[in-house]
Amino acid sequence: MSDLALIGMASALASGLCIAIGSIGSAIGEGRALAQALASLAQQPDEGNTITRILFVGMAMVESTAIYCFVVSMILLFANPFWNYLLSQVK
Template structure:
C-alpha cells in the first residue's frame, strides 16, 4: 500500500477513536447530572424551577463538548492539515 493509503486509513481510525472517546465522557456526565437533578427534585420539590434551569444549562455545556469533538473529527476526515505535508 502507498503512503497515502496508510495515511487515510490511520486518519480514519484516529477519527473514529476520537469520536468514540469524546462522546462517552459527556454521555456519562449527562447521565450523572440528570441523576443528581432527580435526587435533588425528590428532596426539594419546591425548588423545581431552579434545579431544572440549572440542569438544562449544565446539559447544554456538556453537550457542547461532544459537538467540539465532532467538529475536530470532521476536520480530520475531510480537510486534514497534515495531508499537505504528505503530498510534497
C-alpha cells in the same frame, strides 16, 4: 503501502476514536447530571425551576464536549492538513 494510504488509515482511526470516546464521556456525564438533578428535585420540589435551569445549562456544557469531538473528527476526515502537506510534497 503508500504514505497517502497510511495517513488515510490513521485519520479514519483517530476520527473514530475521537468521536467514540467523546460521545461515551458526554453520555455518562449527562446521565449522572440528570440522575443528580432528579434526586435533588425529589428532595426539594419547591426549587424545581432553579434546579431545572441549572441542569439545562450544565447539560449544554457537557454536550459541547461531544460537539467538539465531532468537529475534530470531521476535520480529520475532510479537511486534514496532513493530506495537503503530503500532496504538496508529491508534486
